Amino acid sequence: xxxxxxxxxxxxxxxxxxxxxxxxxxxxxxxxxxxxxxxxxxxxxxxxxxxxxxxxxxxxxxxxxxxxxxxxxxxxxxxxxxxxxxxxxxxxxxxxxxxxxxxxxxxxxxxxxxxxxxxxxxxxxxxxxxxxxxxxxxxxx
Amino acid sequence: xxxxxxxxxxxxxxxxxxxxxxxxxxxxxxxxxxxxxxxxxxxxxxxxxxxxxxxxxxxxxxxxxxxxxxxxx
Numbered sequence: 130x131x132x133x134x135x136x137x138x139x140x141x142x143x144x145x146x147x148x149x150x151x152x153x154x155x156x157x158x159x160x161x162x163x164x165x166x167x168x169x170x171x172x173x174x175x176x177x178x179x180x181x182x183x184x185x186x187x188x189x190x191x192x193x194x195x196x197x198x199x200x201x202x203x204x205x206x207x208x209x210x211x212x213x214x215x216x217x218x219x220x221x222x223x224x225x226x227x228x229x230x231x232x233x234x235x236x237x238x239x240x241x242x243x244x245x246x247x248x249x250x251x252x253x254x255x256x257x258x259x260x261x262x263x264x265x266x267x268x269x270x
Numbered sequence: 271x272x273x274x275x276x277x278x279x280x281x282x283x284x285x286x287x288x289x290x291x292x293x294x295x296x297x298x299x300x301x302x303x304x305x306x307x308x309x310x311x312x313x314x315x316x317x318x319x320x321x322x323x324x325x326x327x328x329x330x331x332x333x334x335x336x337x338x339x340x341x342x343x
Contacts, residue, residue, distance in 0.1 A: 131304050203301040205314050267313030 132194040133206040134264045137213075139186045141257040147179035148250045155243055165239055172246065209263040217256030224248025278336045280310050283328045299323040 130138075151161075151172060160167035228245045236244070284290040292310070293303040299320055308314035309324075316324070325335045 131302055134304075201302060203305050204317055204320060205301065205305040205308060267308065267311075 130264070131202075131206060132190055133202055133210070134261065135190050135194075136187050137257055137260045137264070139190065140183055141254070141261060143179050143183050143186070144250065144254055144257065147175050148254075151175045152243075152247060152250075162243065163239060165242070168239060168242065209260055212263055213256040213260035216259045217252045220255045221248065221252035224252060276336050276338045277312070278309065280306070280324060280335060283330065283335060287328060295324070295327060298327050 154171065155162040159171065161171040162168070225245070225248060228241055228248055232241045232244060280295070284292070284295060291303075292306040296303045296306045299306070300323065301316075301320060305314060305316075309316050309320075321332060321336060325332045328335065
């Protein structure tokens with residue numbers, strides 16, 4: 130696996146764990162689903178922890194990759210990243226249309242905010258799944 | 271995974287070039303060992319530049335390295 134592939138797996142696993150916890154708590158009635166302050170506190174804690182884990186993991190992967198020769202990013206890495214970004218964009222766009230155009234007429238603000246966060250997480254997850262799948266199964270750009 | 275409309279003889283050419291490793295070929299072409307492996311396995315279509323670089327390493331014309339599959343459009 131290249132550095133980019135390992136980093137993509139790390140981000141995917143970290144996102145699944147972190148946001149399964151966050152949205153799991155929301156669904157099971159945590160105050161973050163009703164109060165803006167509780168939501169900011171819970172989301173901030175989980176997002177910051179996930180970010181720290183990913184940053185430390187990526188630094189460690191980069192150090193490990195430097196021990197190996199030929200640890201560079203090449204055209205395949207860039208093509209796969211571009212494919213992931215394009216998929217991310219379409220999912221995010223759809224989610225933001227729902228959140229910004231449809232929900233303001235029917236839903237309370239806290240639900241709109243949490244749905245927007247879910248849309249961002251979902252878009253990132255789909256983008257990362259496209260990336261790791263492209264590495265595993267092939268990519269003919 | 272979609273099947274590529276072309277095949278390649280990189281594995282054979284590496285063997286004929288004194289068992290050149292995927293990593294060595296990648297170094298000379300400017301890509302990773304994993305990308306050479308993906309090209310050999312038909313999991314990645316290289317850019318025209320990389321395809322020409324690979325052919326240049328082996329001192330062959332492009333069509334001696336990559337062959338368009340018969341019966342494909």
